[in-house]
Amino acid sequence: METIQLLGDEAIARGAIDSGIHAAYGYPGTPSTEIMEHIMETAPKGVTASWCSNEKTAYEAALGSSFAGVRSIVTMKCVGLNVAADPFMNSSVVKIGGGLVVAVADDPGMHSSQNEQDSRFFADFGKIPCLEPADQQEAYDMVREAFDLSERFHVPVMVRVVTRLAHARAGIVARPPRERNVPKKCDSPRDWILMPMNAKRRWHALLSIQGELLAASEESASNRLEKGDCRIGVVTTGLARAYYDENAPDLPAKPARLHIGSYPVPEGKLRALASMVDSILVIEEGSPFVERRLRGILPQSIPILGKLSGALPPEGELNPENVRAALGLPALKLIEAKTLPPPSRPPQLCQGCPHADTYTALNLALAGYEEPVVMSDIGCYTLGALPPYDAIESCVDMGASIGMARGIADAGLGPSVAVIGDSTFYHSGMTPLVDAVSSKANITLVILDNGAVAMTGCQETILPGGALRAVVEGLGVDPAHVRVIEPLPKNLEANAAVFREEVAYGGLSVVIAVRECLESARRGRKS
Amino acid sequence: MKYDIVLAGVGGQGGLSVSVVIARAAMAAGLRVKQSEVHGMSQRGGEVLAHLRLGEAEPASPIIPMGAASLILAFEPLEALRYLKWLSPTGTVAASITPIRNIASYPDIGTVLADIRGLPNSILVDAESIGREAGNVRAANIALVGAVSALLPIAPEFLETAIREVFAAKGEKTVALNLRAFSEGRKVRATGR
């Protein structure tokens, strides 16, 4: 078959399609977004591919597919799995029917995430297998393998990638696709009713297959042990292999090596490696997950080097340079040039972005207050934290602005304002708004309705623009204090006046700023 | 044979399509290709960086090791200086001379260009003018590809075919003006313009 050049994310998508999925669900988030986009663009008729309100609802839709006996994939970024943690942790307790694969893209180096969390801990926490590709071909193959494992062991299976794999293109060769399952209702709903008597039985079942999961991992061709010709051992996991392979030709002798692409951690193979060598260097992208297991607490028989020992940096990404240094190789020669140090060029809101007009008006309205507090959220509008706006003071997790603003008002500070995008509001903003309604919180919520999930490439918001007033009023906000503005330079004074009135009101108010994202408008015209 | 290219620009310049053109041409010429792209937050008018690795064997790392790049292709002059650590001591910097001054601290452009000229191997190209003369200033990127085409391990015919394919969806006019920009760009190196 022909070689096709795909992003790691696209290889996952293709793998899922060729595994015979009925459905794909997810929420956009860098670096995972292109998985769903590729499924949407290329899946054959009859495959549902759908963005959802958030990762939790996406995961639950995928659980429904599994209950119905059909295969599905659910996609998200690292921190998205926190949102889906509840269904995720319980999905390993139910008896999975149709294969369920959860594809998570971690972001070591924090290119566009709030932390460097490593999803392998989640897979371990949920006691399910995790496959970690090292290149685009493996991303494709492992998704197919993950569906097999899921249906064989009746558990969800995680496929974990990292930014540099998700967003790098290389050639893959696809294999003939599998048939889809015929939808069929689960014949033992008891295995899905997790009330204590069933849950205990299912929990026991999950624990009792752990030995089989380990055995499958030990036998997996993804976990390869190679003899070396010296007494040094190297463990690579996932993408770390690429950085090792880049440097390996320069090594004076070939170390013994175990590459891990399949979890649970293959303990037997690690012991076998240890028996061949006098020291082990562990190279893994993300947290020192394997290294920590290897080191434990008590002294080892041989030195174990890695991120915990300081051989590799504990934070940030791996790269060809730090892996090279950890292997004891001298750095490549760099060019010697005396040039000016280029000032950095931080990302900015697009020229004419509606958020800019909203922030300018909000700043104007708050200028008279001694200590206004403006909480915010995650999206393009987070750039309002930077000059020239300096308009917001937080960005923690999806939807956090509203609850935090309420806490700040309860503490007696203010005026307390929350700024959230439309998509973030649908993702995780409605429940804290209900809290604010019930507690009669003295906050002003600003919802930026630009009709798009702009930051991740202008996916459509889950409900079309203009629906927010009804939603907000339906949640119980007094209609007299739900105001809609159009953020344009010519409306600056009028919009600032609206903000002034609502901030001065002293109760819960919502200002919805409606204007389409420029980038989304541009793309709309194009297609 | 290995040939590593750092592509540097500013969000919105369309640098990723250049990566696609060169990658396609390289594959047609029988080379293996690995491309790394920057997506997400960094695209909003910030620094945009792509790594393009060509080789007879598939390159292992998705990112180019520091000191290994044969070429830095910069669509904006200041960006040419940002990634010099990736350049091999024998590598070349090719840069467009037109600054994008979307930051207050943008340094003196004369100094930026002099610094580039001072590098062991550099090519400065008035890519914008070539693009404009070819029919659209956005063809500047392809003009720059033309200017470095003699350095690439790919015959120009493959690049021309790739330009045709990549811009086909945008219509025959866009294809034609990009091909014009490419061939005008190729003259730059010969004449040292």
Ligand code: SF4
């Ligand atoms: S993409 Fe849209 S929302 Fe984001 S900065 Fe540009 S105009 Fe604003």
